[in-house]
Amino acid sequence: MYIHHVAAYLPAEIITNEHFTRLNGLSHEWITERTGIRTRRKATPGENTNTMAVEATRRALAGAPAFPAADVDLIVGATYTPHDTIYTVAHAVQRELQVSDIPVVSVSSACSSLLNAVEIVEGYFALGKARRALVVVSEHNTAYNNEHDTVAGHLWGDGAATLLLSPERLAPTDLHVRTVLTGGAGNVGKADASVTLKPVERGIVMPHGKDVFTHACQYMSRVTQQVLERNGLSVADVAYLIPHQANLRITRNVVQQLGLPEERAVSNIEELGNTGCAGAAIALADIWPRLQPSEQVVVTVFGGGYSYGAMLLGR
Structure with a gap:
């Protein structure tokens, strides 16, 4: 199995540690000493887990002419911060690509979900049930986070990424x-x-x-x-x-x-x-x-x- 390409999407809004200093008194030095975090990205009101996943997928496919969207026959989405628990991140990507009658699967194993999603693709490939798969990982942490929580409220950021996978090598850079x-x-x-x-x-x-x-x-x-x-x-x-x-x-x-x-x-x-x-x-x-x-x-x-x-x- 090969990763043909990977691309990410990050919201434009940057939240600095000073935001939390103003909000609840946590200093920049205190946060960086304990976590290493200096800034984080925050989705705008018009963005969510699904929209970020779709944009990451657009970027991944745009950088992979040997992997046309029409050939995608499996989408595995992963998140623990869903925008919709029924119309999942994988369904949103499927609608974006307009590929019908293929498996769309969503998985949630907290922060390890990326590798669980890759493992699911590995299984589909081994069974001969797919040839061109997307793994889409997206988190909208700030939709669920409590910024006033002085224990963990300053930790979270938003972002998404999409991996393109195939059972055979498509390019030397795979x-x-x-x-x-x-x-x-x-x-x-x-x-x-x-x-x-x-x-x-x-x-x-x-x-x-x-x-x-x-x-x-x-x-x-x-x-x-x-x-x-x-x-x-x-x-x-x-x-x-x-x-x-x-x-x-x-x-x-x-x-x-x-x-x-x-x-x-x-x-x-x-x-x-x-x-x-x-x-x-x-x-x-x-x-x-x-x-x-x-x-x-x-x-x-x-x-x-x-x-x-x-x-x-x-x-």
């Missing part, structure tokens, strides 16, 4: 998806309460950040090692590590555990905040133009509910 591993640890620690989003109650809350931090570092490091070992590789073979973009301190802890130079970790959380399951895909879009032949890339993710995964990519 990235080979060598291994995808996912898992769930919902029975571990405070997985049931650490990060929750109950739309009829209070939106996104994170009362047990330390538990999230501990398990995120543990699981992302471990599953990264597992995908490398399955392919006979070591950490030294990794050109780029793309971790879930949740907290810069988590990223630094993971690379330290792995023994990977920090400059090989791709990070966008400083400018974008936590963009949920879209964050790692946006980071992949960021480095896509500079990837070189023979370079190995690992995407590793962890989400609330303590789902996790890693994916090894190479050319």
Whole structure:
């Protein structure tokens, strides 16, 4: 299986840390020290999870003439911040492309949903049920977030990305998806309460950040090692590590555990905040133009509910 292209969409509005200083007294220094976040993007009143997903898809297809929209025969959408829980992000993309009578699937595994979506595509390809697939990840965190929450209200940003996948290589620049591993640890620690989003109650809350931090570092490091070992590789073979973009301190802890130079970790959380399951895909879009032949890339993710995964990519 190959990723033929990836593109992202980010709202234009930038929210600085000073916004939260004015709102609830959290200083720029306090936020950056604990999270690494300096700014984040916020969808405008006319934007939502579906519109951002559609725009990311337009950009992905515009950059991939060998992957016409008419050939798309599978769409897998992923989000935990839906605009509509019935007419899902995948349905919205299908309407945009005007492709009928194909599978459209939506998945929600918190911030690890990107890799769950890729794994679903892998299954469709293996069964011969699809040949040209889209994975669309989009989060409208600010629609659910409580900015007055001094624990987690300053963490969230909005954005989307779309990956184009095929079972065979379409171009020399395609990235080979060598291994995808996912898992769930919902029975571990405070997985049931650490990060929750109950739309009829209070939106996104994170009362047990330390538990999230501990398990995120543990699981992302471990599953990264597992995908490398399955392919006979070591950490030294990794050109780029793309971790879930949740907290810069988590990223630094993971690379330290792995023994990977920090400059090989791709990070966008400083400018974008936590963009949920879209964050790692946006980071992949960021480095896509500079990837070189023979370079190995690992995407590793962890989400609330303590789902996790890693994916090894190479050319």
